[in-house]
Amino acid sequence: MAQVLIAGGGVGGLAAAIAIAGRGHRVTVLERRDVFTELGAGIQLGPNAFYALDRLGAGDDVRAGAQFIAELRLMDGTTGERINAMPLTGAYRRRFGNPYAVVHRTDLYQPLLNACRRTEGIELRTGSPVTGYEQDGTRVTATLATGERCTADVLIGADGIRSAVRRQLVGDGDPRVSGHTIYRSVLPMDEVPPELRSNTVTLWAGPKWHVVHYPISGGRFLNLAATRDDGATEALTGRPTAKREVLRAFPGLDPAASRLLDLGRQWKCWVLCDRDPVDRWVDGRVALLGDAAHPMLQYAAQGACMALEDAVYLGGLLDCAPADMPARLVRYNVDRRDRTARVQLLSREMGRQLYHPAGVAAKERNAAVSALSVSELHDKVDWLHGARDLTPG
Numbered sequence: 039m040a041q042v043l044i045a046g047g048g049v050g051g052l053a054a055a056i057a058i059a060g061r062g063h064r065v066t067v068l069e070r071r072d073v074f075t076e077l078g079a080g081i082q083l084g085p086n087a088f089y090a091l092d093r094l095g096a097g098d099d100v101r102a103g104a105q106f107i108a109e110l111r112l113m114d115g116t117t118g119e120r121i122n123a124m125p126l127t128g129a130y131r132r133r134f135g136n137p138y139a140v141v142h143r144t145d146l147y148q149p150l151l152n153a154c155r156r157t158e159g160i161e162l163r164t165g166s167p168v169t170g171y172e173q174d175g176t177r178v179t180a181t182l183a184t185g186e187r188c189t190a191d192v193l194i195g196a197d198g199i200r201s202a203v204r205r206q207l208v209g210d211g212d213p214r215v216s217g218h219t220i221y222r223s224v225l226p227m228d229e230v231p232p233e234l235r236s237n238t239v240t241l242w243a244g245p246k247w248h249v250v251h252y253p254i255s256g257g258r259f260l261n262l263a264a265t266r267d268d269g270a271t272e273a274l275t276g277r278p279t280a281k282r283e284v285l286r287a288f289p290g291l292d293p294a295a296s297r298l299l300d301l302g303r304q305w306k307c308w309v310l311c312d313r314d315p316v317d318r319w320v321d322g323r324v325a326l327l328g329d330a331a332h333p334m335l336q337y338a339a340q341g342a343c344m345a346l347e348d349a350v351y352l353g354g355l356l357d358c359a360p361a362d363m364p365a366r367l368v369r370y371n372v373d374r375r376d377r378t379a380r381v382q383l384l385s386r387e388m389g390r391q392l393y394h395p396a397g398v399a400a401k402e403r404n405a406a407v408s409a410l411s412v413s414e415l416h417d418k419v420d421w422l423h424g425a426r427d428l429t430p431g
């Protein structure tokens with residue numbers, strides 16, 4: 039049995055704790071916050087996330103709070119024209135074996151937290167900000183801002199996009215500021231005009247901006263996110279924003295979608311960040327996971343899904359004695375690197391090519407996307423949504 043430390047108790051850290059403790063190891067999660075909690079509103083989960091959640095024993099609990107979406111709809115945000123829609127029932131479900139869902143973040147996080155609490159061998163510690171690590175050939179020590187030092191066989195850095203473990207391991211500084219600002223709001227569904235209520239993820243694509251909305255919490259609320267490529271140069275998280283600022287940021291938006299923005303309340307904005315893919319996330323007995331390893335823009339809606347996949351795959355590999363773990367961490371890095379890098383780059387490209395083109399490029403996008411049949415749309419996401427084998431061969 040090994041002792042494993044996990045820096046960060048987000049979705050990735052908790053999922054990794056369950057997967058690794060499931061191999062009979064003792065796991066301590068070191069979370070810097072004073073409570074285990076997940077901030078934010080809605081999140082989309084592809085079928086690949088449900089495969090991972092089932093392997094962690096949390097799938098049914100997440101399904102219980104999830105809204106199963108009927109289609110992903112792409113609208114031209116300036117003309118109001120429906121460009122195309124990918125159905126997520128019928129053939130999609132048969133092909134990928136699981137639903138496409140949206141959940142309130144709490145309804146993903148809480149089942150993972152509950153699974154940690156009922157899993158033997160997991161210790162959950164709050165108020166424990168990790169600042170770095172030291173290691174020799176046999177053990178690794180995490181250093182905490184409190185002055186404490188925790189020693190174990192392995193340290194997993196699941197401490198998010200501004201990971202302290204990554205700062206030491208990769209040393210690539212602050213994340214890249216994307217220049218995209220996202221405004222987010224949640225509003226009660228009974229305030230939404232009936233013609234704008236649908237069991238869909240609807241995306242309105244415009245010149246250098248897009249607006250997305252979908253129902254959450256059993257359809258009681260509408261999650262609204264409006265993003266603008268405005269060249270912002272400084273990272274921002276959750277700054278309260280006046281509604282008039284939001285409305286001004288989306289000139290030319292179709293009146294129906296504009297009406298939704300007008301109904302939004304308590305708007306907050308973020309300036310999005312990501313990082314370039316890197317080849318190496320492992321240093322001896324230390325490895326990165328989730329956003330610490332491969333943070334991405336949210337345009338493919340896969341960051342948390344990738345963290346869940348990482349966790350299950352890593353858990354499968356750590357079915358070994360402590361002495362063999364450094365080699366297994368290298369294999370985890372090698373096996374997960376290409377897929378996650380592909381999603382990081384795809385997420386940027388989706389912004390550029392699908393959501394934000396203007397003028398002739400937008401017309402070309404409309405023509406190309408509207409020509410795709412349902413099975414061609416499903417083919418395009420097959421590698422991503424359909425990946426189900428998380429068992430190391």
Ligand SMILES: Cc1cc2nc3c(=O)[nH]c(=O)nc-3n(C[C@H](O)[C@H](O)[C@H](O)COP(=O)(O)OP(=O)(O)OC[C@H]3O[C@@H](n4cnc5c(N)ncnc54)[C@H](O)[C@@H]3O)c2cc1C
Binds near residue numbers: 051327336339340343
């Ligand atoms: C606007 C937006 C929309 C998104 N939509 C989707 C979506 O629809 N679908 C999807 O799959 N993904 C989505 N994502 C991405 C998803 O939120 C992330 O990929 C996911 O949360 C990553 O999980 P994580 O556990 O790796 O990191 P985080 O969720 O960032 O968790 C890191 C944890 O580590 C803790 N921590 C940080 N530093 C330290 C430290 N030094 N010591 C100890 N603890 C520390 C933090 O407090 C936190 O609890 C979206 C992201 C954004 C910004």
